[in-house]
Amino acid sequence: MQQPITNSTSAEVIERSVRGVCSHDCPDSCAWDVTVRDEKATALRGAPDHPITRGGLCAKVSHFLERVYNPDRVLYPLKRTGPKGAGEFTRVSWDEALSDVAARLNKMIETVGPQAILPFSFAGSQGLLEYCSLDRRFASFVGTSQLERSLCGDTASAGLAATQGNAKGIDPLDLAHSRFIVLWGTNTMTNNLHLWPTIRQAQSAGAKIVVIDPLVTKTAAAADWHIRPFPGSDGALALGMMHVIVREKLHDSDYIQAHTKGFEKLRERLQEYSPEKVSRITGLSEDEIERFAIAYASTAPAAIRLMIGLEHHENGAMMFRTIACLPALIGAWKVRGGGLVRSTFAVLGEMLNFDKLTRPDLARASSRVFNMARLGEILNDTTLDPKVDALLVYNCNPAVIVPNAASVRRGLEREDLLTVVLDQFVTDTAKYADYVFPASTQIEKLDIVPSWGFLNIALNRPAIEPLGESVSNTEFFRRLSKAMGLTEAALFDDDETLVRDVLDVEHPWMHNVNFESLSENGWRRVDVPDGWLPFKDGGFTTPSGKLEFYSESLEAAGFDPLPEFKPLEESPGGNAQLFARYPLILITKKSSHFLNTCYSNMARHRRSEEPCSIDICRQDAEHRGISDGDVVEVFNDRGCISVTARISDKVRAGLVSMPFAWPAEGERNKGVANMLTNDQLSDWGGGAAFHDTLVEVRQAAVENSTEEMP
Secondary structure: OEEEOOOOOOOOOOEEEEEEEOOOOOOOOOEEEEEEEOOEEEEEEEOOOOOOOOOOOOOOHHHHHHHHOOOOOOOOOEEEOOOOOOOOEEEOOHHHHHHHHHHHHHHHHHHOOHHHEEEEEOOOOOOHHHHHOHHHHHHHHHOOOEEEOOOOOHHHHHHHHHHHOOOOOOOHHHHHHOOEEEEEOOOHHHHOHHHHHHHHHHHHOOOEEEEEOOOOOHHHHHOOEEEOOOOOOHHHHHHHHHHHHHHOOOOOHHHHHHHEEOHHHHHHHHOOOOHHHHHHHHOOOHHHHHHHHHHHHHOOOEEEEEOOHHHOOOOHHHHHHHHOHHHHHOOHHHOOOOEEEOOOHHHHHHHOOHHHHHOHHHOOOOOOEEEHHHHHHHHHOOOOOOOOOEEEEEOOOHHHHOOOHHHHHHHHOOOOOEEEEEEOOOOOOHHHOOEEEEEOOHHHOOEEEEOOOOOEEEEEOOOOOOOOOOEOHHHHHHHHHHHOOOOOHHHHOOHHHHHHHHOOOOOHHHOOOOHHHHHHHOEEEOOOOOOOOOOOOOOOOOOOOOEEOOOHHHHHOOOOOOOOOOOOOOOOOOOHHHHHHOOEEEEEEOOOOOEOOEOOOOHHHHHHHOOOEEEEOHHHHHHOOOOOOOEEEEEEOOEEEEEEEEEOOOOOOOEEEEEOOOOOEOOOOEOOHHHOOOOOEOOOOOOEOOOOOEEEEEEOOOOOOOOOOO
């Protein structure tokens, strides 16, 4: 969509509007219109005709053009001149930088093999071309080590699939028909802003809104009922709910009989989870557990909205697997507005041609796979054969966002590690790079973005030419492939071809979604039938074809075939000796004005967030002699960071919370939250147990102290 807005003084069009879409790691995927005058973007606004965006953007993206034209933006290739981590660079040409990188990569391939190279990326852009197109083709064709990108999302999907066979749920917009909505582990008003009007619509029609979250969030404050279990105890809460539902005969016997497997075995297991026992595990009163279970089972339609938070536990997949039993137990799937919903990508992903986009068939041999959560371990492991000698980083800032980040930084300090970063700014990770290449922003490139919060697919048209010498990820890999002397034609496809590749599908819900229709309107909602109920009549894709309360597949894989709760290693009920040393549970959260680490370098957004603070309740603060505004040290065996203490009633006793996305060096902070977090992998699905992190907090050591950090 590219149309003139005004042409009042000249026959020449000097101003135009270009339709695009936000590609940030957010479920909303907002449509925007960019005003361009004399080839400069002068305004960016939410698309008023888009049914989800409705003209509104979040506080971050509203100022996106400040990011595009920021004076600190990387616009030319940079070569390291100082020690790794110092962030000292000089400008060089593309030819010089690419020639050196290509020569060193080719030498590695010849001497130790292509698996010495590790491309490292995540969801810094959720546009499919930026996220998984020519980069994946390059990795397959060259034979580099592969990356399991499971830091967020995969554990939740795996947990749901263990019960349902897949991770599908209802259309989020059908929450307008719900009369009991459970927002479980999601701060919707901050992190899924454009779903909130639908929830408020349901609330105005009489729906009760329940938030389950250990923290007092903006969403929790706006809900009818806020339930605050201990972190990681949500699976026990779900089991306690099921105990009450079955005991009170509020389950749907007809739906259970027709569409589920293993109910009698589940009934036996539920005897172990009385409200009394669950109260001790969760920190909730027996009365609240009873009331919640009865209200959920007695109010139809009842829906559960799940997001990311719950999966960041050692038992993350089992928690999702357990919660997924609830809608089937009460027959919630039968009625519009009932059931469960997490990511709509479980639906959209089946409608896109990822094989044609990523071309796994280009692989000439199998390669090893590393889990991205263990990057510190990978970079520091000298026993690997071959060890990782080259790291290609894009769409990601691993020095901040990966757990056990202190170990990651030690690995990045290796002088023998070739680190190449493609980014818009010199991030904490880029400070360790041998070369930083300039990345274009979303308004400077073509891409396609499927929403994971709604059933929409949008095309992003470039509004302006890339500033300086910045390039898209696809152009970077085309240039790198050429510099390395690669000749496979699939490594050089242009961006429009790539968009057409991923849309090359035959699916009844995609008949009106193609390059031409997206070019015309900017977006399309897939043609999901009105009132679609994914599991009204069963249709589960488990081996039995039914929802599995009892899973033989899990049993064969060595897991409990029934929902269960086990105390977490890093929790009050886990390792007693560890808990005695570190008696506070740390929850890391998203900031309101940063999007993961994006915008954390920009003055406007930092002013809205500063200082980097840790929330601690008054009782825990007074016990440690800490006052509001003190600089404190937060520490455990993995590291020690300093931040500002904020005494707050948003956390309960025994729990502290801080944002994870701050850079390591700030006016009142040193170090990043993920230097403390747990990189233990979840039970299945490959996620990391970020929220299973025990810490202690103390007054910051006086300047020049010789005290050793743990």
